Amino acid sequence: xxxxxxxxxxxxxxxxxxxxxxxxxxxxxxxxxxxxxxxxxxxxxxxxxxxxxxxxxxxxxxxxxxxxxxxxxxxxxxxxxxxxxxxxxxxxxxxxxxxxxxxxxxxxxxxxxxxxxxxxxxxxxxxxxxxxxxxxxxxxxxx
Numbered sequence: 001x002x003x004x005x006x007x008x009x010x011x012x013x014x015x016x017x018x019x020x021x022x023x024x025x026x027x028x029x030x031x032x033x034x035x036x037x038x039x040x041x042x043x044x045x046x047x048x049x050x051x052x053x054x055x056x057x058x059x060x061x062x063x064x065x066x067x068x069x070x071x072x073x074x075x076x077x078x079x080x081x082x083x084x085x086x087x088x089x090x091x092x093x094x095x096x097x098x099x100x101x102x103x104x105x106x107x108x109x110x111x112x113x114x115x116x117x118x119x120x121x122x123x124x125x126x127x128x129x130x131x132x133x134x135x136x137x138x139x140x141x142x143x
């Protein structure tokens with residue numbers, strides 16, 4: 001398997017996320033230690049104040065975290081997520097979650113995720129997330 005076909009297989013695996021489809025989220029970048037996921041807020045995603053539900057914002061960040069954490073083809077699962085909700089968003093806003101790897105250890109990796117509103121650039125939330133890498137690979141390592 002070439003490196004290009006391996007990266008394509010990793011991307012295809014990550015793109016096959018049923019929850020992302022349910023939310024209408026799009027994974028637009030998957031690269032080693034990096035990802036970007038977008039969604040447009042709908043009426044069904046708001047809380048009783050008319051603002052985007054915190055669970056939706058958390059879920060968007062978590063999708064970006066999962067994509068970045070699994071971006072090398074090794075099965076990775078969340079150990080911890082610490083999120084700060086900084087600004088509200090509303091119906092029609094296009095939210096973008098970008099995950100960047102800060103530290104890649106033996107079995108763990110640390111990621112910073114920023115959720116912004118695409119048009120204004122307003123930071124909606126930030127989180128720091130820790131992943132645990134299992135011994136299994138969903139796309140085998142390059143030899």
